[in-house]
Amino acid sequence: MEFIAFVIAIAVAYQALKGYRLSKERTLLYLNLSFVLIGAGLLVDGLSNLIVLLARGQRGSLFVFSLGYTINFLAQLLAYGLLVFAYLYQTRSMGTTIALAAVPVMFVERNAFTELILVFLLVYVATQTAMNYSVNKNVNAFLVFGAFASLAIAHVFFLLYTLIPIFFPLAHIAQLFGFLLLLAMLLRVNQPV
C-alpha cells in the first residue's frame, strides 16, 4: 500500500513541479516539496516494513521498523506543515505562518501528542480544500478535499490503533483511498484538451 501511495505522491509532486516551472508560482513549489517529502517518507516506511518482513526474527529488525516509522512520520509532519505554510503564504498571514512552520521541527519522536499535531495540520489543509470546493464547485477541488479528509481520518485511525488494533488496517485503507482520490484528480487534469 505504501508503494502505491509513494508513486501517486511523486506523480503529484511532478505535476506541481511542472506548474512551478511554467508559472514560477511559489505555492506550487511548496506543494512539490510537500509531496516529495510525503513520497520519501512512504518509500522509507514501505522499505523498512519489507526489510522487517524478509528478516523476520533477525536482531535489529525492530530498530529498522521503528526507524522507518519515525522517518515517515517526520517527513509527513514537515510535508503537512509546508502545505499549511503554502495556504497561509497565499493569504500572506506571515505571523501565523512562521509560528506554524516552526511546529514540525519541535518534535523528533513519534507519540500520541505529535500524531495529534499531524491530525491538526491535516484538518487545517482539509478545511482549506473544503473552502476551495465550496467556492469553485468543481470535481477536481472535491477530489483534493476528499483526499485530505481521508488522510486526516487515516491519521485519526493511526492514533486510535495504539488502543484498538483493528484501526491499523483501517488507517492504511483510508490512506490509500486518499492517494487514489489524488490520482483520479491527476488523471482528470491531464486529460487531452
Add this chain to the structure above:
Amino acid sequence: MIPSGQTQPQKTTAKYRSQFRIYVDIMHVIQRENNEAKPTRILYGANLSHDRLIKYLEELKALGVIQETGIDDKIYSLTQKGVEFMNNFRKVESFASAFGFNI
C-alpha cells in the same frame, strides 16, 4: 518558454497582475477570438492600455508564441508553440485550482 514573474506586493486591496498573467490573458483573448484577434479586441479583453499592449505583443512575438499578419489591419494569432503553451497552462491552472492555489 515564457518568462514568469511574481505578483508585486499588495499595497492596497487592488491585485496586481504579474507579467506572466498578462501574457496568458492576451493569449487567452486571441484564442477566444478563434485565433484571429485585432489589437482593439485584445486591448479590451486583456484590460490593457494601448502602450502596454504594444509592448507585450512585441514581447510575445519575440518569444514566438504569437504571430502578426496583415499590413493595415493587424491580426494576431497563436503559433503552434503558443497553442501548446496554452494547453499546458490550462492543465497547470486546473491542477493548482484543485488545491485552491491561484496562478
